Amino acid sequence: MNKLQTYSNLIKQESKRLGFESCGIAKADFLQEEASNLEQWLKNGYHGKMQYMENYFDKRLDPRLLVDDAKTVISLSFNYFPKEIQDDSTYKIAKYAYGEDYHHVLKAKLKELIFFIKQTIGEINGRAFVDSAPVLERxxxxxxxxxxxxxHSLLIQKNKGSFFFLAELILDVELAYDNPFSTDHCGTCTKCIDACPTEAILQNNTVDGSKCISYFTIELKDEIPPSMHGKFEDWMFGCDICQDVCPWNRFSKPHSEEKFNSHPDLLLMTKNDWQEITETVFKTVFNKSAVKRTKFSGLNRNIQFLKD
Structure with a gap:
């Protein structure tokens, strides 16, 4: 086994120790195929009012513009499927937001992994990314x-499904690279397309972000269009419909990360509780959660929209 393969194996072992389920390594290069797809997606206005998606177009496609002399992109997955979920009779939040904000939890683990790589290989430069920079993580x-x-455009893993976060390290060191995943195991299944109540999932693995329930309940700062009334199926922050119906998610197993466990009150709250939620309760239940991103006023707007 050569030195690069040894380094790659050690990095994968350490990533598993840190709780990551999968770790793959690719050569840092320009994403040729994705360039035209991203350009067309933006031209079609599928980003809605997410103006930031128009920024850093070149950096989204070339990791060498994010890290000088980048040679490697390490991709990692981290399970967040919960042991218990909200009752279907209440207003719901996406499962990824049950516990602490994943940006902070995973960033800390990535910093540990970079420290390990520096100890193992020597002086390297790199950056860690958790859904917070212009990186086409999927x-x-x-x-x-x-x-x-x-x-539904989300990444799926055989025997694991899609309820996991993705994170990346971009490094200026060469490693042994893995082969791309080249088989589409969705076949003729259209369950996610058929189940989406706002018809946001289009053909060719494309999602019209401007029609997605997650967009309306998280990204959109304006009033939710009246035309969407009755279409959210009680989702007040994010949406898991396309994942919940996916046959591959029958393989989802509960995570073992304590920080992703929900506040105990979250699973007990009824529609009436949500309708009467105060800012104090909001801060208690979502103390370190990604739901804080929408703020109390945003969540309240969503609840009122569902109630009306």
Missing amino acids: AWAQKAGLGWQGK
Whole structure:
């Protein structure tokens, strides 16, 4: 076994120790195929009012513009599927937001991994990314052999499903690279397309972000369009419909990260509790949660929209 393969194996072992389920390694290069897809997606206005998606177009496609002399992109997945979920009779939040904000939890683990790599290989430069920078994480995860992009555009892994976070390290050191995941195991299944109540999932593994329930309940700062009344199926922050109906998620197993466990009150709250929620309760239940991103006023707006 050569030195690069040894380093790659050690990095994968350490990532598993830190709690990551999968780790794949790809050569840092320009994403040729994704360039035209991203350009067309933006031209079609599928980003809605997420103006930030128009920024850093070149950096989204070339990791060498994010890290000088970048040679490697390490992609990692981290399970967040909960042991218990909210009752279907209440207003719901996406499962990824049950516990502490994943940005902070995973960033700390990535810093540990970078420290390990520096101790193992020597002086290297790199950056850690957790859904907070212009990185096309699903494309890199597929190139690193982690899985394939489903019709709902999310990455799917055989025997694991899609309830996981993705994170990346971009490094200026060469490693042994994995083969891309080249097989689409969705076949003729259209369950996610058929189940989406706002018809946001289009053909060719494309999602019209401007129609997605997650967009309306998290990203959109304006009033939710009246035309969407009755279409959210009680989702007040994010949405898991396309994942919940996906046959591959029958393989989802509960995570073992304590920080992703929900506040005990979250699973007990009824529609009436949510309708009467105070800012104090909001701060208690969502103390360190990603739901804080929408603020009390945003969540209240969503609840009122569902109630009306």
